[in-house]
Amino acid sequence: MTATPLPRATPSAAGVDAAGVLAFVRALEATPGIDPHSLMLLRGGRVVAEGWWAPYAADRAHLLYSLSKSFTSTALALAVGDGLVDLDGTVLGHFPELDARIADPRSRRMLVRHVAAMASGHRDDVVTRALAADPDDLVHGFLSVPPDADPGSLWAYNQPCTFTVGAVVQRVTGGSLSALLADRFPPFAAAPTGWLTDRGGREIGWSGLHATTETVAALGQLYLQDGVWEGRRVLPAGWVAEATRSHISTGQHPEGHQDWEQGYGFQFWMARHGYRGDGAFGQYCIVLPEQDTVLAITSQTPQMQSVLDLVxxxxxxxxxxxxxPATDTDLAAHLEALVLPLPTSDGPIDPAITGSFSARDGNDQPGLTAVRLHPAGGGWTVGLVEGADTLTMTAREGAWTVTDAMATAVAGSGSDLQVDVVLVETPHRLSLFCHPGDGTFTARWQTVPLHNPPLRDLRLPDPARPATEFTR
Incomplete structure (x- = not known):
């Protein structure tokens, strides 16, 4: 089954004011703390605006963090539609080998619909306790942590709930979440994807999916079309209505984030307008049924409510x-020229800043032990030493240079050399300051990756290169 690219149209042809879209893009760029990487806007099933801030690109998969959950929910929908999963069946019923090991009555009564709605009865995220109970089998560890209340009565954003949803689907289908989605939803198979796995090879479900912006947008469009794609029903009838309604209150957010207070469905958040999947540091799939619109965004920001406020x-x-048509042209020209801010020099760069620099104490990436700089072709060859790995790339001043899954640029900062590294298959950007005076370097993340994995793992997962950490 092959995928047809999403159709394109000008904003004005789809009833969208391009001037408003341009104002939104400029507001994203102008707001401190928001670092947009891509966006794709669909109305009436047609892409009316799209752009990537270089060095990010349309054909690159991007780490979605918890937006992965909405894809896990979609895989559950497929299994439900095939008659392989009953939402009102118990979780434990799918893991009979654990039956004699789980005594708590609430854990035994937990249903698939409870974990799909983050309503396991736990008051908070129990992932640390679950991993401590069984680091090799998170489902067993999760069921070993007694819920604080009856399942279905209490909501908490609880990562093992989503892991368990994914584990149920992988158990009943005998394959991966990715394989199921790719087989049944053509856009998922049409672009690069990868999903982090646990020690047993199960895709972790709650995070770790890397996918392109268009794949995210296509997921939103599938839901907007009530689970039908190109005239063929993909999701079972009624699933979208059930998955995107509030099953349980999410309560009052302590920081006043209004769009996190609207309730929770099956791995989708309700919002002040429509509903959405979202992930840490600003990954969004926003579905607006009343406006016949889908908005996909990848970005780097701790201010996730601020992005929604701008929308x-x-x-x-x-x-x-x-x-x-005139405002369409203005928007298209702006989107064609998108680029992330480069590090800027405050004076000429000393070409003598070369050699090996050792890590200072207190760096944001503690496993990074050395930075090696050597002149090459009007720029530098940069080597990042982390354990047994050395990641090698080229860098120059005034432009992003992409090497594999990293983009680099350099700038002079006083007597130091600044090397910025954008991990272009993730939201994250690392700044390295090399200090010739004492031969050391300082490493600072703009946003620290969750669980701070090795740099080699901050990219599209490769089954031939096992990750050293699966909890992100």
Whole structure:
């Protein structure tokens, strides 16, 4: 089964005011702490705006963090539609080998629909306790942690719930979440994807999926179309309505994040407008049924509510508004020229800044022990030494240079040399400051990757290269 690319249209042809979209893009770029990487806007099933901030690119998969959960929910839908999973069946019923080992009555009564809705009865995320109980089998560890209340009565954002959803699907299908999605949903098979796994080879479900922006947008469009793709029903009838309604209250967010207070479905958040999947540091799949619109965003930001606020302020009024070919052209020109800010020099770079630099105490990436710099072709060859690995790339001033899954640029900062490394298959950017005075370097992340894995793992997973950490 082959995938047809999403159709394209100009904003004005789809009833979208491009000036409003451009105002939204500029607001993203101008807001401190928001580092956009890509966006794709669909209205009426057609892409009306799309762009990637170089060195990010359309054909690159991007780590989605917890937006992965919405794909796990979709895999569950496929298994439900095939009659392989009953939402009202117990979790334990899918793991009979654990039956004699789970005594707690609440754990034994936990249903698949409870874990799909983050309503296991635990008051908080029990992933640490579950891994301590059984580091080799998170399902067993999870069921070994007694819920604080009856399943279905209490909500908590609880990573083992999603892991268990994914484990149930992988158990009943005998394959991976990725394989099931690729087999049944053509856009998932049409672009690079990869999913982190646990020690037993199961895709972890709650995070770890890498996918392109268009794959994210296509997932939103599938839900907007009630689970039908190109005239063929993919998700069972009624699934979308069930998965995207509030099953349980998420309560009052302590920081006043209104879009996290609207309730939770089956691995989807309800929002002030429509619903969404989202992931740490600003990964979004926003579905707006009333506006016949899907918005996919990848980014790096700790201010996730701020991004949604900008969507509601600038983009929402542009949907269904009158546009013009002139504003379409202005938006297209801006989107064609997107680029991440480069590190800037405060003076000429000393070409004598070469050699090997050792790590200072307190670096953000403690496993990174050395940075090696050597002049090459008007720039530098940069080697990052971490354990037994040396990651080698080229870098120069004033432009991003992409080497494999990393993009680099250099700048002079006083007597130091700054090397910025963008891990282009993740949201993250690392700044390295090499200090010739004492032969050391300082490493600072703009946003520290969850669980701070080795640099070699901050990329599209490769089955031939096992990750050293699966909990991200």
């Amino acid at each position: 509601w302020e600038y983009l929402l009024p542009a949907l269904g508004a009158a546009g013009s």
